[in-house]
Amino acid sequence: MKLRDNITSGYLDAANRLAAKNKRRRIVAYVESYDDIYFWRTVLSRFEDDTRYFEVMLPSHKKLERGKKSVLMNFIGKSVGPSMIACVDADYDYLLQGVTPQSRNVLQSPYVFHTYAYAIENLQCYAPSLHDVCTAVTLNDHRIFDFRDYLRQYSEAIFPLFVWSVWIYRTGNHNRFSLADLARIIDPGGFNVQQPQPSIDHLRRKVNTKIRQLQSEFPGNKDAYLQTKQSVRDLGVTPQTTYLYIQGHSLFDNVVVPIMTKVCNRLRQERQEEIQRTAIHHMQRKNEMSCYEHSLQDIRQMLKKNTGYINSEPFRRTQDDVERFLASTQSAESSDNT
Numbered sequence: 001m002k003l004r005d006n007i008t009s010g011y012l013d014a015a016n017r018l019a020a021k022n023k024r025r026r027i028v029a030y031v032e033s034y035d036d037i038y039f040w041r042t043v044l045s046r047f048e049d050d051t052r053y054f055e056v057m058l059p060s061h062k063k064l065e066r067g068k069k070s071v072l073m074n075f076i077g078k079s080v081g082p083s084m085i086a087c088v089d090a091d092y093d094y095l096l097q098g099v100t101p102q103s104r105n106v107l108q109s110p111y112v113f114h115t116y117a118y119a120i121e122n123l124q125c126y127a128p129s130l131h132d133v134c135t136a137v138t139l140n141d142h143r144i145f146d147f148r149d150y151l152r153q154y155s156e157a158i159f160p161l162f163v164w165s166v167w168i169y170r171t172g173n174h175n176r177f178s179l180a181d182l183a184r185i186i187d188p189g190g191f192n193v194q195q196p197q198p199s200i201d202h203l204r205r206k207v208n209t210k211i212r213q214l215q216s217e218f219p220g221n222k223d224a225y226l227q228t229k230q231s232v233r234d235l236g237v238t239p240q241t242t243y244l245y246i247q248g249h250s251l252f253d254n255v256v257v258p259i260m261t262k263v264c265n266r267l268r269q270e271r272q273e274e275i276q277r278t279a280i281h282h283m284q285r286k287n288e289m290s291c292y293e294h295s296l297q298d299i300r301q302m303l304k305k306n307t308g309y310i311n312s313e314p315f316r317r318t319q320d321d322v323e324r325f326l327a328s329t330q331s332a333e334s335s336d337n338t
């Protein structure tokens with residue numbers, strides 16, 4: 001059956017009921033963009049069995065629309081259901097906890113699933129997995145940089161300003177301090193693989209300067225700030241994992257890729273020097289170098305295919321939501337059949 005733009009969960013529910021009893025139930029999962037298809041496939045695959053399967057796709061074949069606000073939210077309340085779900089980035093909607101209509105739609109609909117982390121890019125940059133990505137890119141397993149420690153320190157440095165950002169968005173003052181403003185300040189800038197600490201120190205100074213400015217603009221905000229701080233902690237954000245909840249493309253493009261590029265360049269150089277040093281003669285050196293260089297991978301592409309996030313807390317929470325949804329629909333189906 002070719003999926004049309006006006007097909008709803010009700011239509012698919014009926015089609016599933018009419019199908020042969022031994023045929024697997026089809027559940028359509030709409031996502032925001034092409035890059036999201038692979039991510040949500042990793043979320044949903046474990047729930048496929050001889051009774052059901054998922055088909056992950058973009059919502060429209062005609063208009064080629066993408067993005068949560070312009071596309072997926074159109075399905076809430078009229079199209080999604082037991083056989084048609086929406087899978088989206090959490091963005092700030094999770095942290096806003098229903099303050100805006102879109103946040104309420106994302107959090108309250110039983111047929112909408114989100115990443116908990118800001119976006120899939122954050123999970124692709126999951127710190128414990130980054131060494132493995134470097135190894136895949138360079139074919140050199142030498143640990144010359146501690147990604148976990150750096151992103152822990154990075155997160156601790158930006159956490160106080162991140163709390164301000166959440167409070168500002170919850171109170172509707174985002175024109176005073178936007179996500180773009182936050183991204184600009186928490187960009188670590190220059191970075192040295194051997195001496196990363198100056199990067200963190202510079203970042204702390206920038207953060208503290210902005211915090212003093214915000215304290216001046218919003219005097220008497222201490223209690224509200226502390227309440228927001230506790231609130232985001234209760235939602236799973238810790239000072240050590242803040243990087244998972246900032247804008248995903250900023251983390252990917254401005255923090256992780258620049259760091260990984262420098263680390264991978266060092267690892268490539270190390271491997272090339274080893275080949276130069278150990279080759280017995282010129283032809284062996286040339287052949288070995290050619291073989292190695294043809295085996296190298298692109299950093300961005302390897303990050304986009306990185307699935308090390310399956311061990312992360314946000315990923316597990318998303319899978320828990322899907323599991324509860326499937327259990328509830330299966331229970332409802334059993335009740336209908338009795």
